[in-house]
Amino acid sequence: MGASAHEIVMESRQEIVDKLIAQMEKGYASTRAAWNSMKTGRPYNSESEAVYNGINRFRLMFASLEHGYEDPRWMTYKQAKDAGYRIKAGAKSVLLEKWIYYKEVPSLDENGEQVIGADGQPQMKKLLYKKPIVNYFRVFNAEQIIGVPEYVKEQITEDQYSDYADRFEKSSKCPVCYENQDSAYYSAVEDKIHLPPKAAFKNNETRLGVLLHEMAHSTGHESRLNRPLLNAFGTPEYAKEELNAELTSLFLENDFNISIEPESEIIKDHANYVKSWLAVLKKEPDALFDSCKTAEKISNYLLENYRELERSKDVENVHMVESETVDSTRQGESFARREMLQEMRAEMGFGNMIL
Numbered sequence: 593m594g595a596s597a598h599e600i601v602m603e604s605r606q607e608i609v610d611k612l613i614a615q616m617e618k619g620y621a622s623t624r625a626a627w628n629s630m631k632t633g634r635p636y637n638s639e640s641e642a643v644y645n646g647i648n649r650f651r652l653m654f655a656s657l658e659h660g661y662e663d664p665r666w667m668t669y670k671q672a673k674d675a676g677y678r679i680k681a682g683a684k685s686v687l688l689e690k691w692i693y694y695k696e697v698p699s700l701d702e703n704g705e706q707v708i709g710a711d712g713q714p715q716m717k718k719l720l721y722k723k724p725i726v727n728y729f730r731v732f733n734a735e736q737i738i739g740v741p742e743y744v745k746e747q748i749t750e751d752q753y754s755d756y757a758d759r760f761e762k763s764s765k766c767p768v769c770y771e772n773q774d775s776a777y778y779s780a781v782e783d784k785i786h787l788p789p790k791a792a793f794k795n796n797e798t799r800l801g802v803l804l805h806e807m808a809h810s811t812g813h814e815s816r817l818n819r820p821l822l823n824a825f826g827t828p829e830y831a832k833e834e835l836n837a838e839l840t841s842l843f844l845e846n847d848f849n850i851s852i853e854p855e856s857e858i859i860k861d862h863a864n865y866v867k868s869w870l871a872v873l874k875k876e877p878d879a880l881f882d883s884c885k886t887a888e889k890i891s892n893y894l895l896e897n898y899r900e901l902e903r904s905k906d907v908e909n910v911h912m913v914e915s916e917t918v919d920s921t922r923q924g925e926s927f928a929r930r931e932m933l934q935e936m937r938a939e940m941g942f943g944n945m946i947l
C-alpha cells in the first residue's frame with residue numbers, strides 16, 4: 593500500500609521546514625533578503641478566484657521564492673485543462689493541504705423524518721469529525737502554463753508606501769510612539785509600540801515593515817487576540833512569537849504587493865532570534881505551520897482595523913472622490929479587487945478547507 597494522504601502531507605511539510613532551516617542557517621540577513629527577492633503578490637486561484645490562507649499561502653509563497661515566480665496566479669491541472677490552457681512539459685506542481693472538519697448529513701426530526709426547510713429543500717446539518725481528515729491537491733503556477741493571459745503587476749510608488757505606513761499606524765489599537773532611541777519593540781507591560789524617529793528609517797517601506805512586525809506583537813495583548821507575550825528571551829515561546837510577527841508582516845506585505853528591505857539593527861536581536869527559531873524548528877517542525885495559522889489570524893485582525901479606518905475615511909472624503917481623476921479611479925479599482933479578496937477570505941473563515 594502507498595503512503596496515506598496524512599503521511600504525504602506531513603512529509604511535504606518536513607521538506608519545507610528542512611529547506612527553511614537550510615536557508616536560515618545562512619543567517620537572518622540572508623533569510624530576509626531571500627524573502628525580499630520575492631516578486632509576487634498574494635497567491636490566489638485565478639479560476640475560482642479563491643485566495644489561499646495560512647499554511648497553503650505559505651507553501652505557495654515559499655514555492656514562488658524557490659522558483660522565482662512573479663505571477664501570483666495558481667490553478668489545478670483540471671482547471672488549466674478546462675480553460676483550454678496547457679501545462680508546460682516537466683512542470684512540477686505544488687502540493688496544498690485540504691483539511692475537512694465536518695460532513696453534511698440530512699437533518700431529521702424526532703420521528704426520524706427528513707426536515708424540509710422554508711425553501712422547500714431538505715435541510716442538512718454539519719457533523720464535526722472528532723479528528724479532521726486531511727487530504728491534498730496540487731496546483732501549478734501561471735508561469736508553468738501555456739495560454740494564460742498575461743499578468744499585469746500593480747506598481748507601488750514611494751507615496752503609497754508612506755500612505756500605507758501612516759494608515760496602518762493610525763489604525764493601530766495600540767499606541768505607537770517615535771522616540772529618540774535606536775530600536776523598535778513592543779512593550780507588553782506598557783502595551784505600547786516604541787519606534788526610533790521617523791528620520792532613522794531608510795525609507796517608508798522599511799518603516800512600514802518594522803511597524804507591521806511590532807503591530808503584530810501588539811495583537812497578543814489580552815484585550816486583542818490574547819497570546820502569551822511575556823516570554824523569556826531564548827525560550828521556545830519567545831521564538832514562536834517572533835515567528836508569528838515575522839510571518840504576519842510577510843503576509844501583509846504580500847497582501848499589498850510590497851517587499852520591504854529590513855534594517856536589522858532596528859528590530860531588536862534579529863540574529864539571536866534566528867538561532868532560537870532554528871532550535872524550535874528542528875525540534876518541533878509543526879511550529880512553523882501553527883505560526884502560519886496564527887499569522888493569518890493576526891493579519892486578518894490588523895487588516896480589519898485598517899479597513900475600518902479606510903471606510904471612515906471614505907465617508908469623510910466623499911466630496912473628494914467625486915472629483916477624482918482617471919488615475920485614482922484605477923487605484924480605486926485595484927482596491928476594490930483587494931477588498932473583494934479580503935471579503936472572500938473573511939467568508940471562508942478560519943478552519944475552512946483551504947487553510
Ligand SMILES: [Zn+2]
Binds near residue numbers: 805809
Ligand atoms: Zn519581534
